[in-house]
Amino acid sequence: MISLTRMLLVALLLASPAKLPAADSPSWFTRSLVGLEVGPTGAQFGGDPADVGYAAKFDGREIARATKACGGEYLVIWARDGDWAYYDSKLQPKCPGLGTRDVLREAVEEGHKLGLPVIAYCVQQYAGDTLRKNPDWRIVGSDSKPIDGRVCFRSGYREYMKQMLGEQLAYGIDGFHLDMVDQGFGPPYGCWCETCQKEYQAQYGRPMPKGVTWDEDWDHMLEFRYASSDRFEKEMTACIRQGNPRTTIDFNYHGNPPFSWEVGQLPVRHAQNGDFVTGETGVWGFSALTVGLNGEFYRAATPGKPVQVAMQRGVRMYHDQTTRPLNDMRWEMFNLLAHGSFVTMIDKTGFDGWLDPVAYERFGALFREVHAKRAHFGQSPVQDVGIYYSSRTRDWIGREKPADWLLSFQGAHKAMVYEHIPWGVIHEESLSPETLMKFPVVLLPNVDILSEAEVALLRRYVESGGSLIATGLSGAYDHMGRLQTKSSIEALTGARLVRKLDSTDNWVRFPTSQTSTLSSQLAPAGRTDWPFLVRGPAAVFEPTTATPIGDLLKPHRTALHAQKRYNEDWPLSADSRVGPAILLNKVGKGKVLTIAASPDWATASDHHIVEARRLLANAVHLLNPSTRVRITAPATVETIVTDDPATRTLRIHLLGYNAPPQTTPSKERPYVLPGLIEDAPLYRATLELSSGLKSAKAFNRTTELRKRGGRLAMTIEDIHEVIELRY
Numbered sequence: 001m002i003s004l005t006r007m008l009l010v011a012l013l014l015a016s017p018a019k020l021p022a023a024d025s026p027s028w029f030t031r032s033l034v035g036l037e038v039g040p041t042g043a044q045f046g047g048d049p050a051d052v053g054y055a056a057k058f059d060g061r062e063i064a065r066a067t068k069a070c071g072g073e074y075l076v077i078w079a080r081d082g083d084w085a086y087y088d089s090k091l092q093p094k095c096p097g098l099g100t101r102d103v104l105r106e107a108v109e110e111g112h113k114l115g116l117p118v119i120a121y122c123v124q125q126y127a128g129d130t131l132r133k134n135p136d137w138r139i140v141g142s143d144s145k146p147i148d149g150r151v152c153f154r155s156g157y158r159e160y161m162k163q164m165l166g167e168q169l170a171y172g173i174d175g176f177h178l179d180m181v182d183q184g185f186g187p188p189y190g191c192w193c194e195t196c197q198k199e200y201q202a203q204y205g206r207p208m209p210k211g212v213t214w215d216e217d218w219d220h221m222l223e224f225r226y227a228s229s230d231r232f233e234k235e236m237t238a239c240i241r242q243g244n245p246r247t248t249i250d251f252n253y254h255g256n257p258p259f260s261w262e263v264g265q266l267p268v269r270h271a272q273n274g275d276f277v278t279g280e281t282g283v284w285g286f287s288a289l290t291v292g293l294n295g296e297f298y299r300a301a302t303p304g305k306p307v308q309v310a311m312q313r314g315v316r317m318y319h320d321q322t323t324r325p326l327n328d329m330r331w332e333m334f335n336l337l338a339h340g341s342f343v344t345m346i347d348k349t350g351f352d353g354w355l356d357p358v359a360y361e362r363f364g365a366l367f368r369e370v371h372a373k374r375a376h377f378g379q380s381p382v383q384d385v386g387i388y389y390s391s392r393t394r395d396w397i398g399r400e401k402p403a404d405w406l407l408s409f410q411g412a413h414k415a416m417v418y419e420h421i422p423w424g425v426i427h428e429e430s431l432s433p434e435t436l437m438k439f440p441v442v443l444l445p446n447v448d449i450l451s452e453a454e455v456a457l458l459r460r461y462v463e464s465g466g467s468l469i470a471t472g473l474s475g476a477y478d479h480m481g482r483l484q485t486k487s488s489i490e491a492l493t494g495a496r497l498v499r500k501l502d503s504t505d506n507w508v509r510f511p512t513s514q515t516s517t518l519s520s521q522l523a524p525a526g527r528t529d530w531p532f533l534v535r536g537p538a539a540v541f542e543p544t545t546a547t548p549i550g551d552l553l554k555p556h557r558t559a560l561h562a563q564k565r566y567n568e569d570w571p572l573s574a575d576s577r578v579g580p581a582i583l584l585n586k587v588g589k590g591k592v593l594t595i596a597a598s599p600d601w602a603t604a605s606d607h608h609i610v611e612a613r614r615l616l617a618n619a620v621h622l623l624n625p626s627t628r629v630r631i632t633a634p635a636t637v638e639t640i641v642t643d644d645p646a647t648r649t650l651r652i653h654l655l656g657y658n659a660p661p662q663t664t665p666s667k668e669r670p671y672v673l674p675g676l677i678e679d680a681p682l683y684r685a686t687l688e689l690s691s692g693l694k695s696a697k698a699f700n701r702t703t704e705l706r707k708r709g710g711r712l713a714m715t716i717e718d719i720h721e722v723i724e725l726r727y
């Protein structure tokens, strides 16, 4: 029982919002690398009181002991999902299978005995039971119809949630994981409820737009929606701070690709709420490459703070009761740790709450390895290329098909990973001279919208010696996503925008007749007179002060194209030259390299060829010839470089991805998921330091190292290896 005095105290505190500082002693999340999140399976589509067997064995004490036994450093335990509470709540019915038991109390009591911080998992958005009882709190579409299953974050739900957080706080939990503050992942969009309409009118002095209009009113509406989620998160944070300033708070975040404006989050703004950001990853839903990308995306959004990433044990989806091979989990776990995140493994129990013994054996092996490698995580990243993420371009170019723009960002990332060029993320929202100067090269992957302030910062960066790469239509659009006659970065690129090509099956060629040192450095494998497909947006430029290199070729067009009878998803061959492929311009002490085509978009597209990716890598090498570490390894190996200046140690993490081929799927052929990693790969790699390699040491005894001067050749047989280089 929660004492009446305690309940009154919490209620009193909740009634008078005021910010208190978070506890200043090191908290659990600053010292942890791995933990478990455990919740039951069977109520993810709603619950029925007749299912009394559901969660009957879901036992907080057993779960705390299992977490401790496998080496977890904290436990996130389910306290509330859409239909059920797993504790004695006055606000939401407790899951009937629990009887008189209270899982949150069990987990906190047992966890604290074992020295394990216990975090309450509490759902926000998918409040099925609460919305059935309070239908007025649902999001309303532009057609005035409520949208079932989605909650309006400006409604009375805010006060209700504060009471619920108060109930859980009273258990003495160490933190909250609040999942999720989104406004839906696609149409229909909200919210046109009475409260939202009134608040919008008061703020902007005019009524809401009638729907998704992509005009000035919609610009306000986007901001209004962002503010709805932001204010909700800030209110929940303040409420928890007042209840107990030592209780941590984190929100499950959706500011990263593939998510866009529809969820109601901006990459930086919504990562700031709470003590640290938490994101989900997983090959099953977001691709293998997105595992590392998410880690860096979150890190760039919250500099200086820890980043939590959640992965899962299931093969396909959280609740499917399958268990991945250990090597498959190792690849994801060590990828995230190498990118500086700490990791929560999500386990969903059987229907009755049963814990799968094989899953816990594998967690044990996995977590033991994490502890053994503990000293190798948390150093500063070494990153040559900053990949620029523009949420304004996401919103106003991506609009209702954001994947088309995201391909440029994701393709730039894919190219850097495959080419072993160390990379990081730069967010437009928090752009500063210091952020830019951290990177020898800044890459604008079709950043179509650039404000005057951004251009001024980019100019300052280049003038003081930075190198900028702009692909495709970077700078070609205005604030509202309209094509301009003059590019916003014309003074930087030294080239006039003549026209945008209507095609995406565009071609690049480096003619032998123009052979120069520059063109042979840029041509993939030095190959001249060979047109290669660079799928994606492209533009014709006319140099003013820039040096033109190579050719951009338009594709052939048939009579069928004119009649709209040709499937334009399929590229056609190269036709004639329309402009230069590359323009290289000197600005102050720095350089700007414009690629008239989009090798980034091409690399993420269905028509990725190696040469398109090499073009981008060659552009980076041309601008940044004296990189600190040059890495050669198979494209299946992801490399992450960190530095510890105090001990003069560079660390190179190598992650070998080794999935076997898959057969055709039961639907949506040929879009297969990658196979599960069963075996450790065996491969060779080399490292070359620009100066000062003193010694090298591998973590694994099976790794063979051969050092010759500043060059190190390695033979590795494992999923994860970390090489320490003293300099």
Ligand SMILES: [Zn+2]
Residues within 6 Å of the ligand: 139, 140, 152, 153, 154, 155, 191, 192, 193, 194, 195, 196
């Ligand atoms: Zn509303």
